Amino acid sequence: MAAVVREFTKGLWKEVPPFRLVLGLCPTLAVTTAAKNGIGMGLATTFVLVCSNLIISILRNAIPKKVRIAAFIVVIASFVVIVELMMQAYFYPLYKILGIFIPLIVVNCIILGRAEAFASKNSVLPSIADGLGMGLGFTMSLTLLGAIREILGNGTVFGIHIMWESFQPFGIMLKPPGAFICLGLILSIMNWISSRQRSH
Amino acid sequence: MSEYLLLIVSAIFVNNIILARYLGNCPFLGTSNRMDTAIGMAMAVVFVITLSSATTWIVQEYILKPFDLEYLQTIAFILVIASLVQLVEMFLQKSIPGLYRALGIFLPLITTNCAVLGVAVLSVESHMSFIKTLVFAFASSVGYGMALVILTGIRERSATSPIPVHLRGTPLGLITVALLALAFLGFAGMVK
Numbered sequence: 001m002a003a004v005v006r007e008f009t010k011g012l013w014k015e016v017p018p019f020r021l022v023l024g025l026c027p028t029l030a031v032t033t034a035a036k037n038g039i040g041m042g043l044a045t046t047f048v049l050v051c052s053n054l055i056i057s058i059l060r061n062a063i064p065k066k067v068r069i070a071a072f073i074v075v076i077a078s079f080v081v082i083v084e085l086m087m088q089a090y091f092y093p094l095y096k097i098l099g100i101f102i103p104l105i106v107v108n109c110i111i112l113g114r115a116e117a118f119a120s121k122n123s124v125l126p127s128i129a130d131g132l133g134m135g136l137g138f139t140m141s142l143t144l145l146g147a148i149r150e151i152l153g154n155g156t157v158f159g160i161h162i163m164w165e166s167f168q169p170f171g172i173m174l175k176p177p178g179a180f181i182c183l184g185l186i187l188s189i190m191n192w193i194s195s196r197q198r199s200h
Numbered sequence: 201m202s203e204y205l206l207l208i209v210s211a212i213f214v215n216n217i218i219l220a221r222y223l224g225n226c227p228f229l230g231t232s233n234r235m236d237t238a239i240g241m242a243m244a245v246v247f248v249i250t251l252s253s254a255t256t257w258i259v260q261e262y263i264l265k266p267f268d269l270e271y272l273q274t275i276a277f278i279l280v281i282a283s284l285v286q287l288v289e290m291f292l293q294k295s296i297p298g299l300y301r302a303l304g305i306f307l308p309l310i311t312t313n314c315a316v317l318g319v320a321v322l323s324v325e326s327h328m329s330f331i332k333t334l335v336f337a338f339a340s341s342v343g344y345g346m347a348l349v350i351l352t353g354i355r356e357r358s359a360t361s362p363i364p365v366h367l368r369g370t371p372l373g374l375i376t377v378a379l380l381a382l383a384f385l386g387f388a389g390m391v392k
């Protein structure tokens with residue numbers, strides 16, 4: 001049990017994607033113009049990650065080594081199609097905003113990375129814990145980045161005004177340069193925190 | 201003619217695939233430390249994106265559409281791309297070993313480069329004709345290669361400069377991309 005908990009919690013801080021494992025940057029940068037979009041993208045990715053980890057860990061002894069990557073991609077792509085159709089049916093406005101980045105979940109390196117590095121070598125329960133932890137870590141990171149960009153670029157968070165009256169929003173934060181610079185600064189802050197932890 | 205010219209300018213500069221559309225970031229940061237790797241990657245990207253967009257266009261028009269299977273687009277495209285990359289790799293290894301040695305290690309990496317699937321989906325979504333798809337895919341990937349080579353040039357220079365410890369590597373890479381994207385923002389609105 002303790003091992004399962006450890007697999008879950010490592011995704012939340014020690015190996016949190018995309019800040020520690022610099023993978024899955026495209027959705028991270030593209031959809032985080034608002035905190036709400038970050039949560040939507042994060043949860044969709046979490047669903048695919050948990051389900052594909054589950055199926056791959058069940059099938060891990062049945063999949064031949066040589067074609068494993070192709071097999072993983074088929075499993076992941078099937079769940080992405082499910083998410084795509086569900087979002088189209090029930091969350092249409094969010095589906096419109098996330099747009100091309102929903103089909104692109106299939107090439108999110110985090111998912112294939114976890115399938116290859118973890119689910120294909122471990123049993124079902126730890127694999128689910130790993131997928132859930134990594135997925136929630138990813139959701140948290142996207143929400144944080146989305147909130148920062150939304151506050152600076154629009155003066156709101158989750159659509160609620162929080163900045164003072166005369167605050168002039170920096171429109172650039174909602175555009176590509178804002179995304180890159182924000183992520184770069186967050187990564188350097190993470191480096192700073194971990195080097196402080198190490199020196200203590 | 202001017203229609204194609206606008207399409208090319210738009211795909212390379214105005215809607216640059218990485219600096220304006222955020223596609224293909226991971227290999228962009230991963231291979232931009234040395235100029236020879238960057239050029240190899242850029243060439244492999246141009247080759248694969250053009251070829252795979254043409255193939256996925258044919259799959260979309262002649263297989264998915266006639267059989268009403270458009271909801272399987274994602275899964276069909278990624279399978280086509282993955283097998284295409286594998287085929288290209290085997291073909292190059294057998295018949296053009298020189299090019300294979302130059303592109304070799306980058307080809308498998310390209311399957312999970314979201315720019316490849318991204319360009320395929322973008323061109324299908326905007327209902328382009330076959331020739332337009334080819335031009336769009338080629339111009340987009342040239343834009344990607346150009347951005348990659350520019351970024352590598354900057355990063356190679358900054359590697360020898362005194363940089364604060366916590367900013368070294370990826371963080372500074374991202375901030376450099378931000379400045380590059382800021383420069384490219386100057387093209388915004390020139391062409392739709």
